[in-house]
Amino acid sequence: MSHLNEHISRVNEKLQLLLKQYHTLVKENDRLKQDLEQIKASEQNMKEKAAGLQQQVEIAKISSGQAGQEVKSELEKRINTYIKEIDQCIALLGNQ
Template sequence: MSELQTNIKRINDKLQKLLRQYNQLLKDNERQSKLIKELQETKEKNTQTISELQQQAGILKASTGQMNAAEKKAFEKHINQYIKEIDKCIGLLGG
């Protein structure tokens, strides 16, 4: 085999190796992207659960009368926001 053919074969072998590595990296990237999406969805669900639990804790404190002044003010603020949203929805439904 001539030196030129040897060099061509060596280059071709390296290109094939690089192509295999590239394809593997594409698969890894796809797998990582899928994992990231799943983790983001889990985080979103956990954040929502935390928010719901915090609301429930606030309601329990309010019902047992164990809130300090700052907590009462924050709770009233949330209740007023909910009332405004409900009024807005009623207005949209009635209008």
């Protein structure tokens, strides 16, 4: 009977150890998920900054006369799109 008790005791100890490891891994997993979300947010922020800087470079090239025709036409398309959106907004405000 004592052999059975010893075996049950060892199984219980191993189970406790596994539970402790499980909880540790769950905590680490949660921390890693939070880190990943922060990194994703940081990456998105960096992409937005890079896009803004790229636009500034294009504007600087255009204003200094160094831009090619392709860049100028792209900027012109973008400006026309903005103007159309503004016109639509004005029209919607006028209908109210």
